[in-house]
Every structure is written in structure tokens, then in C-alpha cells.
Amino acid sequence: MAAAAAPQSPQQQQQQQPSPLVERxxxxAGLEKLVLRGQRNCSVEISLYGGQVTSWKNDYGEELLFVSSKANFKPPKPIRGGIPICFPQFGTHGNLEQHGFARNRLWTVDDNPPPLPINPAIKAFVDLILKPSEDDLKVWPHSFEFRLRIALxxxxxLSLTSRIxxxxxDGRPFSYTFAYHTHFSVSDISEVRVEGLETMDYLDNIKGKERFTEQGDAIVFxxxxxxxxxxxxxxxxxxxxxxxxxxxxxxxxxxxxVVWNPWDKKAKAMxxxxxxxxxxxxxxxxxxxxKPITLKPGEEWKGRLALSAVPSSYCSGQLDPQRVLHG
Structure with a gap:
């Protein structure tokens, strides 16, 4: 049996109050979204359909996430872009829809979330919750609580903290795979490089999940x-x-x-x-x-994504990627 929660301090209680910088x-499409507002022109938009971040703007009001101009914003299709939540599976297996059902469900605002560690840098945040419907239990017969905190x-x-x-x-454990399916807005994919994954082993989904080792000093496209x-x-x-x-x-x-870009042929097919x-x-x-995550009854898993965007230029030497990755 879990120990009783300790009484919250006034500071913790204050941290759990809904932020005044959140707008509904x-x-x-007639659905609800939430807007988190930060300093200057920083903002984050969250669709309650999918519990999905659909916009993240910096100080200058520039959009940092990609959302397709052809995206659907209402059920039953998922929203193409932003940060979909892939749960309880990533990919396609069995009778579950691709990337699971969390991104195709209506989430609700969690008015009474368990406390998270206090971070004074967070000014605007919202807590969402998803529980299985009767239809969900038919295709994935497990009871769960999925709590999601999105914070600016x-x-x-931007940070997303998931607790499942x-x-x-009935005493049964369950297993799942998971991803924060983050779509970044870039100027030109052929001018972009990804660093930090060199020398890593990877499964190539284009080649039947065959295993390889990354050879380049950076990933280019x-x-x-x-x-x-x-x-x-x-x-x-x-x-x-x-x-x-x-x-x-x-x-x-x-x-x-996961690193993904569909390129021209697949883009035309979507x-x-x-x-x-x-x-x-x-x-x-x-x-x-x-390796799927397995939880016994009463157990909770926590997974966090944090995103930042910093000015950089190799030409002027403003950014040393090694300092960013290992500092």
C-alpha cells in the first residue's frame, strides 16, 4: 500500500493553482484549446483533442513547431504536426490504431493533480488527464491514468511531463511503447543537421527495422x-x-x-x-x-521532454554544439 501523501506546504499549494497565464x-471546429502566455510574445497552444501542443512561439512570435496546412483539427483523425502523444503504442501493432489512441481522444483539464517538484522558472502551465473510455478498454483492456503537464x-x-x-x-501489469512525436519547423531540411546521435545504433524502419550504427559526424537529410x-x-x-x-x-x-522525415514520395501519399x-x-x-515499459498495478512511470531554441551560427562561432550537448 502506498504511503499517505504528506501535507502540502503553502508554496506547494500555490504551485498547484491554475496559472493566470492560461486562457481557454x-x-x-468547436473544440477547446488552451493558450499559455509567457514573456513578450512567447506562447504555447494546446488542443484538448489529443492533449496536443499545436503551437510554440518564441519572444518574436515566430512559430517553432510545424503543423501541416492540411491538418485535421477534429475527430476522428489525429492532428498532423505539433507534438502528438503516441500511447499506448508507437507504430502499428495488433488491433490498435497507428501510434495508439491518446492522440485521437479528448483530454480534460486536471483540476487536482498530484504535486510535481517546484520549478520557479515555470510561469504558465496546465495539467491534463486522460482515462480510458469503454471503447478504449475493448481494444486495450487496461485501466490507466495519464497525467500530462505542459509548461512554458x-x-x-517548453516542457511536457507525462505520468502514466x-x-x-485485477492485478494485471501492462506494457506500452511511447513517443513525443515532435514536429519542428525548419527553413530547409537539406540545410539542417542533427548532432548528438553519432555512433549510436539505430533500427531503420525503411529497411525492415534492420539494425545499423550511425557513421556520420552528424545526421543530414x-x-x-x-x-x-x-x-x-x-x-x-x-x-x-x-x-x-x-x-x-x-x-x-x-x-x-526517433528521427523522421517523409520526403517527397511519402509526403504526396499523405x-x-x-x-x-x-x-x-x-x-x-x-x-x-x-523495449516496452511495463507497469504493475499502482506503479507510475514518468517521462519528460524539454525543448529550447537558441540563436546559433557556426560561421560566427556563437554555438559550440559540444557545449550544448554535454554542458
Whole structure:
């Protein structure tokens, strides 16, 4: 039996109050979204459909995430872009829909979340919760509580903290795979490089999940890429030369990292994706793919994604990627 929770301090209680920097808005499709506002023009938009971040803007109001111009924003299709939550599976297996059902469900605001460690840098945040419907239990017969905190930091950093608890009452454990399917907005995919995954082993989904070792000193893009990097480091950098911007992706509790760009042929085959939009997006996704996570009843897993965008230019030497990745 879990120990009773200790009484919260006034500081903790204050931290759990809904942020005054959160606004609820009706979308054109009649669904609700939440807007987190930070300093200057920083903002984050979250669709309650999918519990999905669909916009992340910096100080200058520039969009940092990619969302397709052809994306659907209402059930039953998932939203193409932003940060979909892939749970309880990543990929396609058995009778579950691709990438699981969490990204196709209506989440609710969690008014009474368990406390998270206090971070004074976080000014705007919201807590969401998803529980299985009767239809979900038919295709994945496990009871769970999925709590998600989305937070906008003082400097415009974005973080997503997921906590998944097994609430089965029949003593059964369950296993799942997971990914934060993060779509970054980039100037030109052929001008982008990813650092931090060199020398890593990966499974190549284009080649039947065959295992290889990354040979280059960075990942560059000249054709379709769909790879699962195994036991990836906690930080990965995406360097966009044209925009002179580097995204730093930090992950906790998620061993793998998926790198994906559909390129031209696959882009044309997707109805909710523009033919040429592959040039302006890149997915780098903290994930647990190779080895599923298993929870016994009462157990909880926690996985976190933190994103920051920093000005960078190799020409001027403003960014040393090794310092970003290992500092």
C-alpha cells in the first residue's frame, strides 16, 4: 500500500493553482484549446483533442513547431504536426490504431493533480488527464491514468511531463511503447543537421527495422529518414543553418529517439500533408520503442521532454554544439 501523501506546504499549494497565464479558447471546429502566455510574445497552444501542443512561439512570435496546412483539427483523425502523444503504442501493432489512441481522444483539464517538484522558472502551465473510455478498454483492456503537464518557462522553453499509472484492479501489469512525436519547423531540411546521435545504433524502419550504427559526424537529410536511435543520449541538437537557430531536445525516462522525415514520395501519399511541406519539417522524438515499459498495478512511470531554441551560427562561432550537448 502506498504511503499517505504528506501535507502540502503553502508554496506547494500555490504551485498547484491554475496559472493566470492560461486562457481557454473555442476553436473553429468547436473544440477547446488552451493558450499559455509567457514573456513578450512567447506562447504555447494546446488542443484538448489529443492533449496536443499545436503551437510554440518564441519572444518574436515566430512559430517553432510545424503543423501541416492540411491538418485535421477534429475527430476522428489525429492532428498532423505539433507534438502528438503516441500511447499506448508507437507504430502499428495488433488491433490498435497507428501510434495508439491518446492522440485521437479528448483530454480534460486536471483540476487536482498530484504535486510535481517546484520549478520557479515555470510561469504558465496546465495539467491534463486522460482515462480510458469503454471503447478504449475493448481494444486495450487496461485501466490507466495519464497525467500530462505542459509548461512554458520564463525564457520561452517548453516542457511536457507525462505520468502514466496502472490502475488495473485485477492485478494485471501492462506494457506500452511511447513517443513525443515532435514536429519542428525548419527553413530547409537539406540545410539542417542533427548532432548528438553519432555512433549510436539505430533500427531503420525503411529497411525492415534492420539494425545499423550511425557513421556520420552528424545526421543530414537527402532522402526519406525513419530511424529509431537506441539508448540515445539525454540531449540532441537540431541545427538550422539558414535560420541560425538550434533546437535543444532534452529527454528523461525515454531511452530512444526517433528521427523522421517523409520526403517527397511519402509526403504526396499523405492526405493531411502538403506535397512540399517535408522541406520545412523534421521530427526528432524522445521515445520508448525498442523495449516496452511495463507497469504493475499502482506503479507510475514518468517521462519528460524539454525543448529550447537558441540563436546559433557556426560561421560566427556563437554555438559550440559540444557545449550544448554535454554542458
Amino acid at each position: 479558447v473555442k476553436t473553429a 518557462g520564463q525564457g520561452g522553453d 499509472r496502472n490502475t488495473n484492479t 537527402e532522402s526519406e529518414v525513419d530511424k529509431v536511435y537506441l539508448a540515445a543520449p539525454s540531449k540532441v541538437a537540431i541545427i538550422d543553418h539558414e535560420k541560425k537557430r538550434t533546437f535543444v531536445v532534452t529527454k528523461e525516462g525515454l531511452p530512444d529517439a 492526405q493531411d500533408f502538403g506535397d512540399a511541406e517535408y522541406k520545412h519539417m523534421l521530427c526528432v522524438e524522445p521515445a520508448a520503442v525498442e
